[in-house]
Amino acid sequence: xxxNNASPAPPAKADKASVxxxxxxxxxxxxxxxxxxxxxxxxxxxGLTRAAVSSLVDQLLTEGFLSEWGKTFSGQAGRPGTVLKxxxxxxxxxxxxxxxxxxxxxxxxxxGTDRVRLVERMDNRGAAPATVLNQAARIAARAVASAxxxxxxxxxxxxxxxxLVSGGTVRxxxxxxxxxxxxxxxxxxxxxxxxxEHRALPVSADNEANLAAMAELWFATADDDRTPVNSFVYLxxxxxVGGALVLNGQLLRGAHGFxxxxxxxxxxxDGPPCSCGARxxxxxxxxxxxxxxxxxLDEKAGAAGVAELEAxxxxxxxxxxxxxxxxxxxxxxxxSGAVNLLDPDAVILGGSFRELKPWLAPAADAELTARVVSGxxxxxxxxLRASSSSGDAARGAAAHVVREVLADxxxxxxxxxx
Amino acid sequence: xxxNNASPAPPAKADKASVxxxxxxxxxxxxxxxxxxxxxxxxxxxGLTRAAVSSLVDQLLTEGFLSEWGKTFSGQAGRPGTVLKxxxxxxxxxxxxxxxxxxxxxxxxxxGTDRVRLVERMDNRGAAPATVLNQAARIAARAVASAxxxxxxxxxxxxxxxxLVSGGTVRxxxxxxxxxxxxxxxxxxxxxxxxxEHRALPVSADNEANLAAMAELWFATADDDRTPVNSFVYLxxxxxVGGALVLNGQLLRGAHGFxxxxxxxxxxxDGPPCSCGARxxxxxxxxxxxxxxxxxLDEKAGAAGVAELEAxxxxxxxxxxxxxxxxxxxxxxxxSGAVNLLDPDAVILGGSFRELKPWLAPAADAELTARVVSGxxxxxxxxLRASSSSGDAARGAAAHVVREVLADxxxxxxxxxx
Numbered sequence: 108x109x110x111n112n113a114s115p116a117p118p119a120k121a122d123k124a125s126v127x128x129x130x131x132x133x134x135x136x137x138x139x140x141x142x143x144x145x146x147x148x149x150x151x152x153x154g155l156t157r158a159a160v161s162s163l164v165d166q167l168l169t170e171g172f173l174s175e176w177g178k179t180f181s182g183q184a185g186r187p188g189t190v191l192k193x194x195x196x197x198x199x200x201x202x203x204x205x206x207x208x209x210x211x212x213x214x215x216x217x218x219g220t221d222r223v224r225l226v227e228r229m230d231n232r233g234a235a236p237a238t239v240l241n242q243a244a245r246i247a248a249r250a251v252a253s254a255x256x257x258x259x260x261x262x263x264x265x266x267x268x269x270x271l272v273s274g275g276t277v278r279x280x281x282x283x284x285x286x287x288x289x290x291x292x293x294x295x296x297x298x299x300x301x302x303x304e305h306r307a308l309p310v311s312a313d314n315e316a317n318l319a320a321m322a323e324l325w326f327a328t329a330d331d332d333r334t335p336v337n338s339f340v341y342l343x344x345x346x347x348v349g350g351a352l353v354l355n356g357q358l359l360r361g362a363h364g365f366x367x368x369x370x371x372x373x374x375x376x377d378g379p380p381c382s383c384g385a386r387x388x389x390x391x392x393x394x395x396x397x398x399x400x401x402x403x404l405d406e407k408a409g410a411a412g413v414a415e416l417e418a419x420x421x422x423x424x425x426x427x428x429x430x431x432x433x434x435x436x437x438x439x440x441x442x443s444g445a446v447n448l449l450d451p452d453a454v455i456l457g458g459s460f461r462e463l464k465p466w467l468a469p470a471a472d473a474e475l476t477a478r479v480v481s482g483x484x485x486x487x488x489x490x491l492r493a494s495s496s497s498g499d500a501a502r503g504a505a506a507h508v509v510r511e512v513l514a515d516x517x518x519x520x521x522x523x524x525x
Numbered sequence: 526x527x528x529n530n531a532s533p534a535p536p537a538k539a540d541k542a543s544v545x546x547x548x549x550x551x552x553x554x555x556x557x558x559x560x561x562x563x564x565x566x567x568x569x570x571x572g573l574t575r576a577a578v579s580s581l582v583d584q585l586l587t588e589g590f591l592s593e594w595g596k597t598f599s600g601q602a603g604r605p606g607t608v609l610k611x612x613x614x615x616x617x618x619x620x621x622x623x624x625x626x627x628x629x630x631x632x633x634x635x636x637g638t639d640r641v642r643l644v645e646r647m648d649n650r651g652a653a654p655a656t657v658l659n660q661a662a663r664i665a666a667r668a669v670a671s672a673x674x675x676x677x678x679x680x681x682x683x684x685x686x687x688x689l690v691s692g693g694t695v696r697x698x699x700x701x702x703x704x705x706x707x708x709x710x711x712x713x714x715x716x717x718x719x720x721x722e723h724r725a726l727p728v729s730a731d732n733e734a735n736l737a738a739m740a741e742l743w744f745a746t747a748d749d750d751r752t753p754v755n756s757f758v759y760l761x762x763x764x765x766v767g768g769a770l771v772l773n774g775q776l777l778r779g780a781h782g783f784x785x786x787x788x789x790x791x792x793x794x795d796g797p798p799c800s801c802g803a804r805x806x807x808x809x810x811x812x813x814x815x816x817x818x819x820x821x822l823d824e825k826a827g828a829a830g831v832a833e834l835e836a837x838x839x840x841x842x843x844x845x846x847x848x849x850x851x852x853x854x855x856x857x858x859x860x861s862g863a864v865n866l867l868d869p870d871a872v873i874l875g876g877s878f879r880e881l882k883p884w885l886a887p888a889a890d891a892e893l894t895a896r897v898v899s900g901x902x903x904x905x906x907x908x909l910r911a912s913s914s915s916g917d918a919a920r921g922a923a924a925h926v927v928r929e930v931l932a933d934x935x936x937x938x939x940x941x942x943x
Contacts, residue, residue, distance in 0.1 A: 271898070271899055278899070278900075279898075279899075279900065338779070338780050350866075352866065352867075354772075354777065359772065359867065360868070361756070361867055361868020361869065362756050362868050362869055362870045363868055363899060363901055364868070365868045365898070365899040365901070366866060366867050366868040367866065367868075368865040368866065368868075368898045368899075369865070369866060371865050371896070371898040372861075372862040372865060372866070373858050373861065373862060373896065376858055383898045384895070385861075385895050385896045385898075440791050440794055441862075443790075443791065443803075444790040444791060444859075444862055445866060447786040447787070447789050447790060448768075448770065448784065448785065448786065448787060448790070448863060448866065448867075449770075449777065449779055449784050449866075450778070450779020450780050450781055450782070450783045450784040450785075450786075451779065451780055452780045477802070477803050478789070478791065478803045480689070480697075480783070480786045480789040480801045480803075481689055481696070481697075481781060481783040481786075482696075482697065483781055483783070
């Protein structure tokens with residue numbers, strides 16, 4: 108993860124307790140971002156005294172946020188320092204992605220590592236929201252049990268959903284057929300029924316493309332050794348086409364929390380009706396159903412269908428290639444609009460677009476080259492990328508919880524400790 | 526103007542001189558943002574001692590950034606305070622908009638008031654850049670002379686141009702026919718030839734839609750008593766269709782400085798060729814030439830043509846109404862994409878779209894209502910606005926200079942003074 112180390116200055120008019128709380132986070136984030144550090148190294152980095160840092164580190168050790176790993180010799184004069192790392196047991200994040208044809212649950216530790224991952228295929232279209240959320244809670248409870256065996260303690264759950272989410276409610280998820288579903292409350296209820304000891308677990312919810320984009324931002328460089336990009340358009344190709352915008356390292360949420368809906372940009376105003384109520388949206392040309400149908404496959408075949416499409420494309424079968432080329436062209440046109448508007452560093456293809464990129468990209472790249480007005484898009488310039496292997500909405504959701512912990516560890520100290 | 530008052534904390538590792546420099550700006554911006562203030566009021570607001578504020582105010586008075594305006598009685602105990610305002614003479618900003626069929630120059634004082642304005646119609650298409658910039662410098666020199674009579678002292682010039690601008694160069698301005706024109710250098714040269722005393726005047730350049738959007742952000746609320754909007758898509762309809770994005774009160778520049786090019790979003794991939802090299806861009810449907818042509822007017826008639834179109838629409842002439850309705854529909858489709866991507870508070874129509882809004886808006890609003898996926902766009906909800914009467918690129922450019930002065934007055938103190 109590459110969180111920004113804020114300056115050591117506390118917020119204005121801070122009292123002593125809130126200054127300490129702020130500095131606990133500062134020290135924890137510094138160790139997190141450096142991977143490992145000594146007390147002296149942290150002190151030098153954050154501009155606090157060595158004594159102050161030692162006291163903060165002691166509290167973070169006691170409360171289980173940091174752990175000590177032997178001695179290091181700096182090569183400089185002075186005593187060797189003890190190496191500090193973020194704890195690999197203790198506080199963790201629980202991420203639950205509820206998508207149209209699967210549920211994925213993941214538990215991430217403070218270092219950002221995916222420690223538990225459970226994925227179940229299921230068709231959630233048209234199912235009652237409570238049923239789906241109960242099922243998701245059941246999978247989550249299994250993940251938590253497995254995390255507990257690894258001495259991890261999920262401190263909050265974050266849900267990822269393919270729709271417009273605000274205030275704990277799915278305002279609308281057309282492909283699930285959900286409207287105004289209070290997902291946070293329903294999931295918390297379901298989980299506490301299954302595991303009463305989790306009655307107090309805070310639950311929050313966000314759009315799945317937003318969380319996948321954050322996972323990309325936080326993990327892509329470390330995992331895949333790529334050039335980091337701080338500004339990008341992120342696209343997920345599942346049954347729906349979701350999107351998210353990351354600008355200067357920040358997710359753009361918009362005035363109401365609904366930014367990034369690239370799947371509903373117009374390809375053809377008179378095109379086929381879309382689940383959103385309009386016509387000719389990108390999703391009707393590049394969503395899974397459209398892709399599979401154009402390739403002569405069963406449009407409801409889901410992930411198995413995408414795998415078959417990929418196999419046919421790899422085998423050079425013309426109808427598959429043509430379907431992907433045509434979808435790539437439409438994708439490229441819509442993306443050229445997003446690039447002309449936002450001038451990002453990169454466009455990142457996630458979800459099933461990731462696997463299909465070799466066949467989507469050439470036509471998309473050609474459209475981008477023809478239409479990006481700055482002239483700064485050239486074929487194969489590396490700005491149209493597949494998402495990293497490890498970033499997905501479930502991990503992004505779990506990592507989001509971890510980042511909340513890093514931002515204010517005192518709020519997540521284990522009850523009874525300290 | 527509604528600049529943010531930064532916290533009084535100076536940047537890390539500041540020495541005494543840079544702390545004072547920072548605090549000079551803090552005091553000046555506080556008086557600017559409040560409109561008027563006493564020394565005691567400033568001290569309370571910024572969290573510095575009264576003595577420190579008095580010393581800073583004295584310097585700002587001596588150097589001509591502030592002026593004193595009699596006494597105020599606060600109603601509280603203690604001596605009456607002297608009212609401080611930003612100076613209405615002295616440092617000022619010079620803004621020069623070079624557009625396709627006119628040049629507009631304006632001088633803005635520290636309070637943001639437009640004190641000099643000169644506009645000349647001229648056809649700059651295909652003219653040699655040096656000729657156009659010489660002509661603009663001649664108008665600017667007249668504006669400076671007029672500002673000098675009002676005891677204003679322009680401290681820098683900002684150019685506004687209809688094209689992609691970076692590093693002092695117009696990379697490309699298709700409607701002017703300019704490519705890689707070093708506008709900052711050419712303008713500075715032309716101005717210093719006309720007025721050798723301005724040889725040292727700093728010159729910078731930006732995209733005209735960016736500067737018009739900033740003028741909208743800075744002036745619309747104060748001038749037109751509107752609900753302030755902090756996140757908006759700004760469109761200028763001139764010969765080209767320019768755009769800019771303001772998100773959370775900040776202009777989005779993009780990774781290379783070329784964000785906001787909404788005029789080149791695709792309406793129809795097989796549509797008419799555009800000056801940018803692609804086909805079917807919005808500009809080919811909603812730019813002045815397209816509008817005039819569709820209404821049966823001379824497509825090269827420029828501002829006079831737009832006035833005639835407006836008169837015909839007002840008179841209810843069917844061809845004019847139909848042309849505007851059709852353009853409004855295309856505008857609405859493209860804007861729905863921008864709104865689905867960015868979820869702004871508002872979309873603001875500037876340039877000639879401002880006058881034509883009554884006839885463009887109904888069809889655009891209908892498309893937005895049908896296509897904005899959040900369901901939060903409803904007809905006539907006030908989110909599709911005409912730009913304010915006083916925001917334009919020339920004023921935005923001049924005000925940009927003023928904001929640089931407010932951010933670091935010490936850098937603009939008159940040589941010889943202090």
